[in-house]
Amino acid sequence: MKSLVLQTATRILLPVMLIVSLYALIRGHNEPGGGFIGGLLAASGFALYALAFDVESARRVLRTSPGTLIGGGLIVAVLSGVPALFDGGVYMEGRWTSLDIPGMSSPFKLGTPLLFDIGVYLVVIGIVLLMTFALEDRHDGAAARN
Amino acid sequence: MTIAEAFTWGFAVIGAAFCAIAAIGIVRMPDLYTRMQSATKAGSLGVACVALAAGTHFASTIAVIEATLVIVFLLATAPVASILIARAAYGMGLPLWEQTTRDDLRGNLDEGDAPRAAEPDSKG
Amino acid sequence: MIPTIDDNVPIALLISAALLGFGIFVSLWRLLAGPSLPDRVIALDLIGFMLVGLMCLAAIVTDQQPLLSVALMAGLILFLGTTAFAIYLQRRGAP
Amino acid sequence: MLAINIVLAVVWMIATGSLHARGLLVGLILGYVLLGLVSLVRPIAYVRRVWAGMVLLAFAIYEVLRSNLIVAWYTVSDLRALEPAVLRVPLEPDLTNGELTLLSVLVTLTPGTLSIDISQDRQSLYVHIMHVEDPDKAIRSITDGFERRILEMRP
Amino acid sequence: MIAGSVAILVVLAVLAPILHRLSAWLTSVIVAGTSIAIGALYALRAPEVLAGEVFVESWPWVEQLGLSLSFRLDGLSMLFALLISVIGGLVLLFSGGYFRGDARGGRFYATLLAFMASMLGLVVADNLLLIFAFWELTSITSFLLIGFGHERERSRWAAVQALLVTGLGGLVLLAGLLLLGFAAGTFEVRELVDSDIRDHALYVPAVICVLVGCFSKSAIFPFHFWLPNAMEAPSPVSALLHSSTMVKAGVYLIARLHPSVGGTLLWDDALIIFGGITMVLGAFHSTRKRALKPILAYSTVSSLGVLVMLIGMGAAKAAAAYLLAHAMFKACLFLAAGAITKITGEKEPERLGGLIRVTPILSIAAALGALSLAGMFPLAGFVGKELVLKAGLAHPEWATAVTIATVVAAVFTVMAACVVGFRPFFGKPADPNLKAKPAEWRLWLGPLLLGIAGMIAGVAPALFAQPLVESTIVSISGAPYTGDIKLQFAELLWPPTTATILSIVALTLGVGLYAMRALYRRITTAPAWLAWLHADDFYDHAVKGSLGLGGLTTRLIQNGHLHSYVRNTLLAMVLIVAPAVFRTDAAEGQPWAITFLDGLIAVSIIACALVSVMLTSALAAVATLGGIGFLMALLFVLYGVPDVAMTQFAVETLIVIIFVLVIYHLPKLRSLTSGPRRATDATVAAGFGLVMGAFAYLAAVRDVADPVSEEHALRSMPEGFGRNIVNVILVDFRALDTFGEIFVLAIAATGVYTLLRLRTRPEMKERS
Amino acid sequence: MALLLAISTGVLFACGAYMLMRRSFVKLVIGLVLVGHGANLLIFMAARPVAGRSPLIEKGEQTLEGPFSDPLPAALILTAIVIAFGIVSYTIVLIKRTFQDLGTDDLQALTSTDR
């Protein structure tokens, strides 16, 4: 069944959840939050969309496939540990740079751990969606994941 | 006790009280629909009050905005959830309380989908 | 050393916590007793609400603003869970 | 959608801790882009509806507070006095999705009333009411209260 | 050179199948030639060895285990090496005829050569563990040889039986050899003599283990039953394995160890008793068998018993002479028997006859072998038997028993010799239309040479028998050679002794028994009481017993029910862990103060858990689980770990969603189990809960002064640039955990996806 | 509190174990979830958490003063929760698929792989 109320609410909630998820991701290093929670929030938004509308619509809104998110996220996470290797560090050793983003009061500390967290974020979105989409999608037999 | 503290404590106690009432309601009320009435409204209002208390307690911009967001989300999502459950419960044939005086919906519940969307993209 | 929070928590906040705790406990009864599934779902929903409330309250008591954003996120996700239950109920009700 | 855009911008400001104009601007742009991403932006002017919206908000808050107290009273009072009912509220024929949603949400948010269903033909809203003494009056209070004010918000 | 000879055979074994594909004929000649050449190589060393010189070659291998590549050539080794290579060569030649036109020939050569290599290695090895290694290899290669005709069920069964019996012995032997090595402090056989092992505490177990191993290999009672069954092997195999080589491995090892280990009451008496029993039993059984090879097999069993007994009696001279004689006549007879079967297709001597007209040379060869077996002068067998009788008569303690047993065995042996060696050639065929084709040269050459060799050994021992026997005596007795050995039959015959008389008596009685064999067989075949002598049943019972035990335990433990698996696992866990928990006094330390909310949460969690067990609606149970999750989240919030609380909250919700999306396909929960079972389960579960609860309490009251997380708190901000310590731990301090965890998630999602999407054919399952 | 929460932990483990020994697929998963909660609670207790004090460093500070909840077990629990999420989701779908393919949700009927 599709509920009109739910659909309307979802269209409003999705962007909010995405913003909140990014919020959780970015500030996770300093406040409660992080890649997991951010990812779960974002994924919840899309999952809600899939529940309220249908999987096809959710896929369209997502614009990419969960599989790509997983693969990409994993690769980001794996590679985030590599930079330190170039200057004699250990794998996953943090490498930091200060980024002066316009609109930010203090310089933003950008480092490989954050990159790692972004990888986590993407993976979590990917896996939750891969599962919920697969569970919700009634059109069986479609082998393509991408 | 400052004024701000008074507000904080006041809102907190009121909110908590509403929550407690909601909980009592959910236990005491005779059928699902009346229980939902009690739970959704008193509950969300109660939590909203506590959130408001938090906003006044910290009294920083961010805290206020966050508290506001909590309130808005709660007040926006709680009814939606209630509507969904109510319709589902009715669809399941969950009986109304015997003292219910009138039931206009009986026999009129549309099986299948909700109203067809007016806007072309509402189905995504 | 026995770790505890500060003893001088305002009485009002303690009362609030007690009320919320009472509320959760009472709602649990509905969650556990049912009788119907929707009853349990709304009980769970309400418990979730009160948890959000408790988080806000905890933020006040411990003077930790970050807990407020936890409450925010919890509130968002709570909705998703209830929605899923509702959709399940709908599907089971009208297969 | 402007409202959402603003909300997003504010969230952005909190997130980055940049509470000034530049932050707001970045937030607005970011929010717009994000909204674009989820294909929700409709370029419509909203300004005219702000006032009506505020009126609605005030009314809703009032209603919520008032009726919450009533329900609180119901809760602790003798339940046998209650006379609940499920009533059909006839609707204006051309309500948009948003308006329908808003209406049923507001009805639900108000203690004592709970929307259950909107009929497929979008003509009726079924509402569960906790205590009904006069069904017609109850229905009228909904159509005159929320529905009218929502319609006033129309562009 | 010693190791090289083994290596040559190995190489040959590898090459043989390839060669065989090119030319079967050439292969048979090459392998036989090489084998005999190896014999010649050893023979070249004979003068030095016979002069008492000992050749040693030694390379280190796995020193920590005591295994070195040590080889030694002394008299005993020389005798065996010559037997293996020469008889092996003849057998290989014979095989060329036996497997003519058979594509399996290449495989056969490979296996047989591999066996010969193992056997040769065994007799020249000078390290206890190296001996064991070759020992096991002979078991395996003989397994393949016995089962060469694996299309037949009986053949497979016999191969497995031989392998298991010798394998069992081998394992016991391993223990024995190791113990021996520990007792001696060395694993080099040549160094054993110098050690004082007979007084060592490990001596008795070591000897028992070694003897069990040797007995099993050499088919000594009570392991005698496998050898006759092994006659399923092709005749050339029987000729080699069961006359002169494999079954002699046990005898060889006993002889090899005798100087350094023997001489104690335990050792000597065990050898005499078990050897004697085997001698009589084998000879008796040989008279009861109908087919050629079983008769020869039991006769071999008897001979092995004789050898073991002789060593136990310290009769090195008799042992050496008999060993040599037996190798020649038994190989001759096995080959002859194989040839007979090959040319007539018959196996039972009673149905054969008159083959003298078809294959005169083979007949002569067989007659020579049979006469030698019967102990007729002037053949080698006569010398052997005389010496055996003399040794028996001379023994200080066992003279009477041994002599009687020897005579009885001799009577049976004579009869068997007549049946095998004369009946097919000189008797009348049961079936007048018996068709026989003449034997080709490769079929008769081997037997003939062996028969003639036996005669030469008897008539002119100085040619090769005397020196071989003499040097072997030195090796067996461990004492310097005293030079009073008489192998000339004339010297043995005159002046006549008790032994001579007994020998003649036995011969006469044996021939008489042969004459009355129809009556004799009626007497010995009929009674069922003789069945116990047949140990096959015992083996079968043992195998069936182990299979049954296996089946029973497996049905008990691996009964297919997840319920009992979980219950047993948890029960065992409780039984192991609970004592470990309750024997400590770890419950010191200070419990926390209780607060109102903590208590409430704890009680609520308990209530939710208990209710979730009792609910019959799956969804309701899921909702209850959600309740527990929320309560946990609350606990996390109250105790200041907001990240965990948030994660718990989100995960709980997602699990509920997945549950909800899946569960409505599933039927309602029911109470299916019986009351007693529920009670058992509840008890086990309660025990599990008790243990884990105890752990929780103990861990909670324990206060660690300096947990590693103090460092995290100190370094999170200055070095990790994050104020949220939990997050810094997750993405920096312990990022590798998170790293693994996102892979867990990715794989879980992939799993869910494949479970839902990949629907292969429903018949995609094992057809069993 | 320690004792009471320890009892809760024990009850979670016990109930989980009991559910693992039932015959229904769904109860199996419920059992897993319960046991997982028990394990998390146990880790949580082992850390001797400090009521209310989050392991969050104040803005502008470099280190955290005074008693605070041990952040390491928190990180462990977080990881464990997420891993359990992955595993439980997989298991839920596994039982669904098994039910579909086998047509039963009775664990007692699953004996063909061991015979």
Add this chain to the structure above:
Amino acid sequence: MLITLPILLPLLAASVCLLFWGRVRLHKAIAVLTMGGHLWASITLLAQVRASGIIHADIGGWDAPIGITLVGDLLSCLMALLTSIVGFAAVLFSCAATDDERARFGHFPLMLSLLGAVSGAFLTGDLFNLYVWFELLLLSSFVLLTLGGGRLQFEGAIKYVTLNLVSSMIFLASIGVVYGFTGTLNMADLAVRLDELPPADATMLAAPLLVSFGIKAAVFPFFNWLPASYHTPPPVVSALFAGLLTKVGVYAVIRACTLMFDQEWALLGDAILIVAGFTMVTGVLGAISQNDMRRILSFHIVSQIGYMLMGLGVAMTVLARGGDAEAATLAVAGAVFYILHHIIVKTNLFLVSGVVLHATGTSALERVSGLVQTRPLLAALFFVSAMSLAGIPVLSGFWAKLALVRGGLQGGAYAIVAVALAVSLLTLFSMTKIWTGVFWGDPEEKPTDAGEYARSESRLRFLLVPITMLAVLTVAIGFGAAPVFDFAMETAEQLLDPSGYIDAVLTPLPEVTP
């Protein structure tokens, strides 16, 4: 840096495969290349550790015990090397044996993630990190087991999943308790801190940990999940499981006992010996009672786990009672050699069973016969591996058995040696059961049809490539036993003297200035 490669390479490759989902040929190429790299890395790592002692990498640059440390000592590097060998063979085998449908649905990335997780479990020096790798390898194995499965796979999987998750939960809870008692997770640091506790407390912490490892290692009485499931998935998956998964449990037991829980070795050692004895016996009894090649082999895994534990148990009891230190070292060396040998041979036997299955459609003894005639090379390869498994000289299994028996006898552990020898006979028996059932007999008698397992003859020939590799390896180890055993002895010495490990890990690495 090298030490991270055995973990990173397969996982990165798995990620790339997940990104390019469904591209079978790409997956195959990536998998083969990755395992080649893994092999190279493991060999180099082992050589390096042997040359210059225990190495470790503090991941993230945080000194132990703050961060997670990967530790390469001889044992862990050996296990990593074995992982690459088995993985390489399995990947090669999969290239020809796996059907397209299965390959499209992630067979290769799943295998790679399994191999990465196994490597992680071997190389990590952190208790909780070990848990994480355990979970990853478990989950990968779950999915591999059920991928495209039918009834049997699901049935097996449910048992496998349930019992292994019980183990995981016990492990997880134990980690919590251990942290509560010691405040650390780094194994070297734990070794130090556990010694400060009363011995009984340390043993109490050891008990649940060892139980959970015991479940993973499939020891008596926890092994039920293994025979219930290992024969159900495609043979290459069984082979991979058979070679590696239980060995992770054994590795964990060895690591825990030698490094951390050396406080009450007499008690623990006795317990381990009892468990080892029952494991050997029940496993082999199960094996001889089966009538299917794969089931026999599955039960054998259980039995042989007992041997590995026996070496450990003998060493512990001997040393705890002041016995012969040489015997203890020999016993542990025997266990190490046994693991080394077993992983190679067991994998190979399962691969052989795979060829049998793909050639005939079944692995049931009574449905197939005479393969020695129709597939002599396969028969020869099986024979070599089977005899090695049974401990026939001079194949690798002989040395393993010899070392264990010698260590046991020398240390005076006669009972367990007697059990080991008896079990070894039954092992031989069950190998002959397979040999006579599958390879001997008249091939005409039981004509077979491979059905859905059918593969083209050229593919079947290709399948022999990895099998030959492994068979050659077991022969080579047999003949080259001296250096290998030297290595095993060194490993044993290192294990029995954990101070080297502890010092290496807890000494911070010198700062590298870029």
